[in-house]
Amino acid sequence: MVYDVAVVGSGFSAIAETANLLRLLPASSSIAVVGDDPGFGRGTAYRTELHIHRLNVPAQRMSIFADRPDDFADWLRTRGKGVPPDGFASRDDFGRYLRDRLAALLRERDRPVLHFIKAKAVACEQCSAAKNAFRLDNGSLLEATNVVLCLGIGNADVSVDVTHIEGPMRERIVTNPWRLGWLSHVKPSQTVCILGSGLTMVDQVLALRAHGHRGPIRVLSRRGLLSHAHADSKVEPIAPTLPASRDMSALLASLRQQVRAGADWRGVMDGLRPLTQRLWQELSPAQKSRFLRHALPWWNIHRHRLAPLVASRLDALGKSGALRVYKGYIKDIEAAKCKLVASFRPRGESGLAQLEADWVVNCTGMERAGIRHSPLLRQMLQDGSIRADELGLGICVDQSAQIVDRNGVVQPGLFALGALTAGQFWEITAVPDIRVQARSVAEQIAANLAV
Numbered sequence: 001m002v003y004d005v006a007v008v009g010s011g012f013s014a015i016a017e018t019a020n021l022l023r024l025l026p027a028s029s030s031i032a033v034v035g036d037d038p039g040f041g042r043g044t045a046y047r048t049e050l051h052i053h054r055l056n057v058p059a060q061r062m063s064i065f066a067d068r069p070d071d072f073a074d075w076l077r078t079r080g081k082g083v084p085p086d087g088f089a090s091r092d093d094f095g096r097y098l099r100d101r102l103a104a105l106l107r108e109r110d111r112p113v114l115h116f117i118k119a120k121a122v123a124c125e126q127c128s129a130a131k132n133a134f135r136l137d138n139g140s141l142l143e144a145t146n147v148v149l150c151l152g153i154g155n156a157d158v159s160v161d162v163t164h165i166e167g168p169m170r171e172r173i174v175t176n177p178w179r180l181g182w183l184s185h186v187k188p189s190q191t192v193c194i195l196g197s198g199l200t201m202v203d204q205v206l207a208l209r210a211h212g213h214r215g216p217i218r219v220l221s222r223r224g225l226l227s228h229a230h231a232d233s234k235v236e237p238i239a240p241t242l243p244a245s246r247d248m249s250a251l252l253a254s255l256r257q258q259v260r261a262g263a264d265w266r267g268v269m270d271g272l273r274p275l276t277q278r279l280w281q282e283l284s285p286a287q288k289s290r291f292l293r294h295a296l297p298w299w300n301i302h303r304h305r306l307a308p309l310v311a312s313r314l315d316a317l318g319k320s321g322a323l324r325v326y327k328g329y330i331k332d333i334e335a336a337k338c339k340l341v342a343s344f345r346p347r348g349e350s351g352l353a354q355l356e357a358d359w360v361v362n363c364t365g366m367e368r369a370g371i372r373h374s375p376l377l378r379q380m381l382q383d384g385s386i387r388a389d390e391l392g393l394g395i396c397v398d399q400s401a402q403i404v405d406r407n408g409v410v411q412p413g414l415f416a417l418g419a420l421t422a423g424q425f426w427e428i429t430a431v432p433d434i435r436v437q438a439r440s441v442a443e444q445i446a447a448n449l450a451v
């Protein structure tokens with residue numbers, strides 16, 4: 001069978017695309033969804049069951065549907081969840097909401113045929129306007145006229161070589177913290193060293209405490225910057241004053257000036273959001289790479305803010321001394337006398353310092369993971385059917401999220417969604433942006449099928 005559409009992936013991007021396709025395609029069409037995650041739609045972000053793992057975006061902006069922005073806030077209200085529209089629901093509840101919405105669409109009578117295929121796509125054997133054919137890890141071939149890759153971007157590797165550490169000590173280096181199984185092996189009094197101080201670190205700290213861990217947590221990152229919190233009460237977005245030039249320094253100076261003149265910085269950051277994709281596209285490649293080299297950590301802590309409850313938990317851990325943050329560059333990790341020793345050069349110093357721990361957890365983030373994590377993307381890159389974007393963020397797509405091949409030719413009917421397309425859009429990792437992209441891709445596919 002040649003499907004009209006294949007959606008490859010099982011996180012938010014995949015469920016948002018599937019839901020939009022179910023709403024927009026004629027009942028005569030067929031959709032295959034290929035994913036290996038039993039909790040379809042939850043992906044990395046929403047598979048947690050811990051209530052303290054909160055969304056970092058207010059409920060009123062987390063609807064799966066771009067054209068029904070209050071949908072999630074309404075879902076919470078009708079279930080008596082007690083989260084106001086500008087409050088921060090649990091990510092577990094958001095996962096339930098996504099599956100609930102898909103289930104409702106699947107109950108409708110006049111809808112496209114939809115087949116879930118539990119597998120991983122491992123290779124693309126044909127990419128053409130007429131048909132795309134993907135080999136699955138169960139040996140079968142999946143054929144579809146349109147394909148939407150919703151693969152996420154995996155996790156960055158530990159930045160130092162740890163292959164020389166073997167046996168049980170190696171198991172105490174957690175390279176991918178999203179496989180939450182490691183938490184149940186940590187003893188309450190053990191010391192945990194976390195590499196990276198972003199939102200992944202915050203998640204792991206909260207998860208450790210929820211699992212009964214009471215020992216010291218040491219966090220090491222290059223700048224030691226922690227995400228700011230959302231304000232306790234709603235801050236309205238403020239239109240940013242932008243300079244005529246698209247120079248990074250001029251842009252930042254102008255925003256700083258606006259804040260110095262009295263504007264709430266959170267309002268200015270939120271006011272930037274609808275403009276960020278356009279601003280990014282107006283920057284030259286050199287300016288974009290300057291931004292990534294110098295401004296990214298500051299962007300992240302202002303832009304990706306913590307729910308107030310989460311921030312106060314983290315603050316309390318810092319004040320009690322249980323959580324300590326170090327600024328420095330990791331140099332190596334060794335195993336010695338049943339401990340792991342992370343050597344690092346403290347920022348601004350020339351000598352080395354050491355952190356001794358029972359566990360080392362890699363939380364160095366996702367945005368630089370690129371395409372290395374995916375055997376499918378590696379094969380497609382080698383084959384020339386995709387091209388890595390020049391900043392190493394993901395793959396090249398055009399303005400409508402269609403994949404561009406090695407020769408710069410757009411592949412009709414072959415799309416990518418979410419953070420994989422950050423080279424083109426930058427602001428495309430969170431629900432409010434992905435849902436717009438998912439809708440737009442579904443509309444294009446509906447138009448392709450109507451021809």
Ligand SMILES: Cc1cc2nc3c(=O)[nH]c(=O)nc-3n(C[C@H](O)[C@H](O)[C@H](O)COP(=O)(O)OP(=O)(O)OC[C@H]3O[C@@H](n4cnc5c(N)ncnc54)[C@H](O)[C@@H]3O)c2cc1C
Nearest residue numbers: 009010011012013043044045055056120121152418430431
């Ligand atoms: C911890 C965390 C919290 C977040 N909180 C928020 C929030 O509060 N608000 C917000 O707006 N955004 C949040 N985000 C951003 C989040 O990235 C997006 O909301 C969204 O979850 C991204 O989904 P995705 O489907 O693109 O990627 P992923 O969630 O990574 O899903 C990709 C899926 O594709 C599957 N896959 C990969 N390769 C293949 C293959 N070859 N074949 C088949 N399947 C494959 C994977 O197994 C995976 O399940 C958060 C992110 C994280 C990590």
